[in-house]
Amino acid sequence: MHTDNIPPKPQAPSTPDERRWAHSALRRRLLTGQWEQDLEEELLRHLPTDRREALGPADLSSCPIEQVTRQLAMLYHTEPHVTGDGDISALVGRDGYVTKAGFFQLMQKVQQLTLGIREMFVRVDVAPHIPGAVARVPGLSFRTVSPDFVIASASEDAPDIPLYYQELRLRMHPETGTAIWVWDVLDIRNPNDALFGMYEATPAGGIGAEVSELFMGHPTMRGESYPYRSKEGIPFLPLVLYHAEKTGQLFNAFDASQLAYGSLVSAVLFSFYVHCVRDNSWPQKYVAGLSVSGLSQLEGDMTGRRSAISTDPSSILMFQTEPDMQGQPLIGSFTYADPEKLLESISKYEYRVATAAGISSEAMRMSGDPRSGYAISVSRSGQRESSARYSSIFRRHDQEMMEKCAMLANRFLGASLPESGYRVIYSPLGLSPEEMRAQREDIIQKLQAGLISPVDAMQIMNPDLDPIEAKQELERIRAERAQYSI
Secondary structure (H helix, E strand, O other): OOHHHOOOOOOOOOHHHHHHHHHHHHHHHHHHOOOHHHHHHHHHHHOOHHHHHHHOOOOOOOOHHHHHHHHHOOOOOOOOEEEOOOOOHHHHOOOOHHHHOOHHHHHHHHHHHHHHHOEEEEEEEEOOOOOOOOOOOOOEEEEEEOHHHEEEEEOOOOOOOEEEEEEEEEEEOOOOOOEEEEEEEEEOOOHHHOEEEEEEEOOOOOEEEEOHHHHHOOOOEEHHHOOOEOOOOOEOOOEEEEEOOOOOOOOOOOOOHHHHHHHHHHHHHHHHHHHHHHHOOOEEEEEEOEEEOOOEEOOOOOOOOOEEOOOOOOOOOOEEEOOOOOOOOEEEEEEOOOHHHHHHHHHHHHHHHHHHOOOOOOEEOOOOOHHHOOOOEEOHHHHHHHHHHHHHHHHHHHHHHHHHHHHHHHHHOOOOOOOOOOEEEOOOOOOOHHHHHHHHHHHHHHHHOOOOOHHHHHHHHOOOOOHHHHHHHHHHHHHHHHHOOO
């Protein structure tokens, strides 16, 4: 699809949603490397036109919101273990639907986007057969949906679980070949009148003409024809809304906005730093009572117009005395900028941005000397603390996803999977040799002193296990040791 043929994105249907869309879109661009235009606009907010031209190319090398969230998103560094009531290998086994679709590999990026944007949708559906393509076994497919393309609502009793979902999607018209914006609408607010349909989006964000048959091959599915249902016939939305934290709200778009705005300001400061290193990190020469011959007028408007002359070590500058000069002309120099102090100040600003966003326990310097590099880095222990904090809410969403995947597989793929009772167990980050030795000695001493039980010890070593799972793991170890006479 050619970008020059894409129509402008419609507005959100309400002012609050438009504000939410704008801020979430900014965060999404910062997290996905599409923020160059945002930085240019931020530079012009800080600098007049002539100073912006003197600065040169913008520097996009440092983005705290991307750096911090990428280092904190470690829940899926190793594929989690999924358990359930009964045989679930068809879902999460080596050739299971979820495994083959690469869901947990996708979640490595989803967690980062969720931490940065505060919410993220993951939509699941049955992978369709593509006409004309090589035949493949039907399965599940997953895709991420940023909240700046979604209108949603929930019930008053469960305000953070969507029951109405309206997604703005760019689709190619099958008859005209032109791109149009379409609303995908899923509505289960009334279980007896659930709805799934597609409608053209108006420029103001309203719902226009129905185009379900055009893109799905059949009219809007409503009531008994609604396709996404459990074994009991209860309708559900084929998606999960991932939250960075449980707030009791459907969207929490503006929380920790300091990290987004501070990332832009940080890039402004680093652009200025590059300018100073490149153009102003040597003694600044000056003249008094003289003017340089051969100056060229650079392109620009009246505000930003500058005069300059190119020089190199072999060139000779020609000066001429100012007509109204009285006395002896002067030529000298003075130190203009200290790059080391400037970099230290910017690094301290980045650290301040991170701590202001509420991540002070994880954000640490790689070195006590910020001049050794960018100051923001997350320690291994900080990553473990972060994973422990985020595991509870992501587990809740992952288990909901497993249930919905099972429902889809049962209804459309002929599976016979349990539709509840799933548990997702995340692998802890590995310890350094020193940390492993210290933990082992601490556990052994506490066991010998009778301060903890073997179950407690197993949970210390594997924090994501509950007491029942820890007992099962101990029984497995005991049985295998007896079997192999270790």
